[in-house]
Amino acid sequence: MVTDPVRYADGRLHVPSGPGLGMRLDPDRTEIARINMNADKHDIRQGGHWSANPNPPYASGGTLSGPTWTVRLKGATNQEIKDNFTYTAAARNKNAPAFTSPRPLTAVTTATGGRALRVAQATDDQMVHHYDVTVTDATTGTVVVSSKVLSEYFFRPRPNTLDVPVPAGATGTRYTADVRAVDAYGNASPTAALTFTQ
Template sequence: MYQDRTDISRINMAADKHDIYAGGQWSASWQPPYASAGTLSGPGWTVELKGSTGRQIKDNFRYTSAARNTVAPEFATATPLSAVTAPDGAAALRIEQARDDQMVHHYRVDITDTTTGTKVVSSKVLSDFYFMPRPNVLDIPVPDAVAGNTYEAKVVAVDAYGNASPEATLTFTR
């Protein structure tokens, strides 16, 4: 912190080897003390305090609701959804990850069995933004999918600011 600004460093505090979970076990002891102080996870942020009075500083503050990011995520292809069969033989909806100028946070996923009129999935699904590298696709299980039934999937990508992509749709038969 300085007189006229605050600099914020983005630090990945999960930089120790104990944070790796593979094969059902942690790779090392998860107890502190940690060997690492973290790693930089991107460029830092500077919050500037412009003005000589509290009112001027508040009026000049740039991180306000009016100045929020308004860029919506977008799907990279015209057909980002596909029906796939999971390794266990179950039906799944595959979503090719959308892109955003900052970060896709989650997807609103609705899947309806149009044969019966029953909604089988209605959920927010995190984009796995917390994994590096982020997976290119997400597979969403379609519970109790019946062979021969037709399903309609609707998916919307949403960023951390609530900006939403146009809806992607797919109709498929199990």
């Protein structure tokens, strides 16, 4: 269910967690509980081996990942049920993520001497899913990075920053970076921008 934990440069250990759904079916409704099954010491896989061989016990019951979704079957016909349906495109969450740091983007040197774009994680009323990242050579206009970078929401605790490697260029090359935080509904933050040199 989970893979090796990751130790970040700040020394904190981030443990992968597995999502799951618990469902209850009643004649008039279906209830869907979103469960985050946090890893514990017995269900971590390290170096190709479970920490409790051969079958790891799952002592962690997990936590709820927000309110339970309830799908109610209100109506006498299929059309009445559809008309009374709660979870529609029009009712979707419209709140976009936001960067709370005054400088959400910085250029950093990696341990191997390369360059990376460091992104301070944005916040959202539910969950930041990913970041749309574009890094462009400011002189030539060539896009050197165009990627969706997951926010690593599957780690607990979620890392405070993400490092996006920038391909090596000539010393002194100027880059412009544009980053938007996007939630699971597709709502996007305003673009954060940074200009930096190789």
